[in-house]
Amino acid sequence: MTTTLDRPDSQGEAAPTGPPSPTAPAARTGLAAVYRFELVKLLAQWRLKAVFLACLVVPALYTAVVSSQTSLPADSVYGRWMNQSGWAGSLVILVFMGTLVLPLLTSVVSGDIYAVEDRLGTWRHLLVTVRSPRLIFGAKALAALTVTLALFVPLVISSIVGGLLVVGSHPVPGLDGHLISSGELSGLVLLSWATVIPPTLAFSAIGLLGSVSFGRSPLGLLMPVVFAVVLDLVHLMPAPVALRAATPTSPFTAYRGLFTEPAQVGMLGIGLVVSVAWAGLATYLAYRTFVRRDFTDLANDGSARRFAVTGLLPLVGLFIATAAAVSTVTGVAGSGINRAKLEASLATSFSHLYVLQNTELNRPAMSEDQLRSTAECDKGGDRVEDTGPGNDWRCVVTWTVPGAAGSANAIYQLDVLPDGRYMADGDGPKEVNGYFLVHTQTGDAPNPLWQFDGLVDLLEK
Known part of the structure; x- marks a missing residue:
């Protein structure tokens, strides 16, 4: 196959040759x-x-x-x-x-x-x-x-x-x-x-x-x-x-x-x-x-x-x-989940949510410090080490009700995930966490203490 450079012209004569013209540089694409x-x-x-x-x-x-x-x-x-x-x-x-x-x-x-x-x-x-x-x-x-x-x-x-x-x-x-x-x-x-x-x-x-x-x-x-x-x-x-x-x-x-x-x-x-x-x-x-x-x-x-x-x-x-x-x-080893962390996190969450529930029920105002909430948790009984995730955590929250003699207790079953998130499911008493709704002045509202999510800081020592 011939190219345009060696193909005869229309008159049958060879195409004129001369010194090659300089080729212009191709523009670069940016x-x-x-x-x-x-x-x-x-x-x-x-x-x-x-x-x-x-x-x-x-x-x-x-x-x-x-x-x-x-x-x-x-x-x-x-x-x-x-x-x-x-x-x-x-x-x-x-x-x-x-x-x-x-x-x-x-x-x-x-x-x-x-x-x-x-x-x-x-x-x-x-x-x-x-x-x-x-x-x-x-x-x-x-x-x-x-x-x-x-x-x-x-x-x-x-x-x-x-x-x-x-x-x-x-x-x-x-x-x-x-x-x-x-x-x-x-x-x-x-x-x-x-x-x-x-x-x-x-x-x-x-x-x-x-x-x-x-x-x-x-x-x-x-x-x-x-x-x-x-x-x-x-x-x-x-x-x-x-x-x-x-x-x-x-x-x-x-x-x-x-x-x-x-x-x-x-x-x-x-x-x-x-x-x-x-x-x-x-x-x-x-x-x-x-x-x-x-x-x-x-x-x-x-x-x-x-x-x-x-x-x-x-x-x-x-x-x-x-x-x-x-x-x-x-310096943190293991799963980062242990009994002490769960107890501290659960007690803090319970205090905040108890105050929220108290406000929804239009009761006298109180603060978290007045409750002095503590928690005591156990994982799977005495034969299981109290560390790591699992759905076999059982915790008892204890708090002081302002104006009342003595203290009160609430039981929670905890499902703790490996990423530190846990779901606390209330297991009594019914007046605190036994029902998923509470009756407020404006109608029924979710009971914040029935079920709630919490979070453990895995990097905390």
Whole structure:
């Protein structure tokens, strides 16, 4: 086949030859232009449009419907308060988001942003246009980061608006029983959503690593979800505090420490630092893998062995190093849950909630100091050590009623989870915690002492 340079002209004569003209240098494509191009490509996908729509509609619909019902998700933190305050619904949504939903969203965005070029076979066209693998990687990573952060906006707004429209803005007790005003609640709810952004970005970076490492293979798309499931198993088991704090999933539950007074921010602070470290390392590993890749292989499906060596092992090393550092710095061993902590937390929560119940019943005002509440707990009888999580904790709270002779007792069965959260279920007397409703001047209201959630500071010695 002849080219235009050696093809005869229309008169049958050879094309004139002369000294070659200097070739003008091709204009380089900047990061901003490639970033805009990748962002438009992402937002044009129908599945991302569906995800945005779901984030905007589903939380509001869920909180609006559930908040108007009598059957509430009492197993979730603040679930039993959804029909009392609109802010509770947003916190319940946040519980569901942190388990698998946020990692799943990062799979849809970051887990496919490089692999889509492998499936469509467009790497050669993109490289010819941009001529810089580093520029391509940076633009795609920034586009994925932008879309991931943008998903938080409809999630937060929708989860708050649904409950506020149906129930309204009202105070609720904190996880130590003290009453949190509506104004303070608004700030704490927004701050709680902000604290889950760093761990979400860590899973987004893991998605980048999986997308780069496995090419067309669906393993890359599933990588954030796989990591989330494995790390959630660590949190479900009675693992040592150091291992729990060394995972980027820790902030998904550690934000609850913001709802105590004083705030329990130790686990949250460590979790945020760990999340940033995971995000940085995973992004670097993805970048190193990308710039070393052979783009001439159109059938690239990645290598599980290469991913294990260049991707998985460094992350495992970071996990081990972080756990060792946390154990050394904090000096806390074991689960971080023991009898003394539970007794102190339960007595404090009971005092705050007793005062709240006293106010609802329009009784003479009293303070927590007047009650002088104490608690005595036991786990599983005399043959079981009083440490660690479990649903076999039994506690007796003792307090002094102002103006009455002697003291009073209340029994609670505690279900203590490995993350330090516990649910106290009242077991008498019926006048204090025997019924789930109390009769107030304005009608029936939830009995704050019937069932309530508490929180143990795992890092406290």
